[in-house]
Amino acid sequence: MKAGRVDLDGVDDVRELVERVVATRLREAHALTSGLDRRDKQGLHDFRIACKRLRYALERFAALDQSLEAIAERLAALQDALGEAHDRDMLLAILPAAMTATQRRLRADREACVDRAVANWTELKQLMQALDSHQI
Amino acid sequence: MKWLTKTIRREQRALERARRRFVRKPNERRLHDVRTTGRRFLSLLEDVAGISELERLRRRVKRAAAATDAARDATIILRLLESSVDGAEGSFAHPLLDRLCEQERIATRTACKELRRMRFDS
Numbered sequence: 001m002k003a004g005r006v007d008l009d010g011v012d013d014v015r016e017l018v019e020r021v022v023a024t025r026l027r028e029a030h031a032l033t034s035g036l037d038r039r040d041k042q043g044l045h046d047f048r049i050a051c052k053r054l055r056y057a058l059e060r061f062a063a064l065d066q067s068l069e070a071i072a073e074r075l076a077a078l079q080d081a082l083g084e085a086h087d088r089d090m091l092l093a094i095l096p097a098a099m100t101a102t103q104r105r106l107r108a109d110r111e112a113c114v115d116r117a118v119a120n121w122t123e124l125k126q127l128m129q130a131l132d133s134h135q136i
Numbered sequence: 137m138k139w140l141t142k143t144i145r146r147e148q149r150a151l152e153r154a155r156r157r158f159v160r161k162p163n164e165r166r167l168h169d170v171r172t173t174g175r176r177f178l179s180l181l182e183d184v185a186g187i188s189e190l191e192r193l194r195r196r197v198k199r200a201a202a203a204t205d206a207a208r209d210a211t212i213i214l215r216l217l218e219s220s221v222d223g224a225e226g227s228f229a230h231p232l233l234d235r236l237c238e239q240e241r242i243a244t245r246t247a248c249k250e251l252r253r254m255r256f257d258s
Binding site: 003005006007008009011012013017021040052056057063078079087088090091094095096098099100101102105106109136 | 137139140143171175176180182183184185186188209212213216217220221224225228229231232256
């Protein structure tokens, strides 16, 4: 999924740069949360990539605004959970059909990873209200 | 914007350091480092594409990050398979484990070859 272009017209101040980048990446993540509800491979992958872009931006800008650090840490946990689910999807796609017990284990692990991601996202939504209202 | 110029230079130097370490002695840890450093830098360049004339650099960083994809995938899937095979199904897993080992070896060598040709310190 390609990163959207951030509208930086007229930006000549780092504070405004932070706000515009974070607002754009946050919007992209919100727009893809349906992937988390559907729990399908592609939807989860797209949502994970959007969260990764948001997390990288927050980590980078945390040097300028420390309040962003806590959100970036939670996003890292969310991304770990989604990454582990993605790894299981990739292995399940190539696993020999005869390995049914391993498949069952991987599917159960995958669902647990997605559950963890859903719980992380629920917590994050509250934390991110400050970003939604641009209070950075 | 001084902050942006300094940040771009810092991330560029970090990627060059990670690249050099990886091509000197490729291993899983160094592959991970060069990959994440590249992805972070790419994300910065995408974020500021509207005010920074660094399109050629962005394309080069994107190529560098993509060069590590296959090696990373093979490594991760291999480790996951090793740790999750059900005891009774070990014999079914052996051919896949062998194939993934070979993929990991070839993909790491290819990534190393591609990254050897790239430079990020200029």
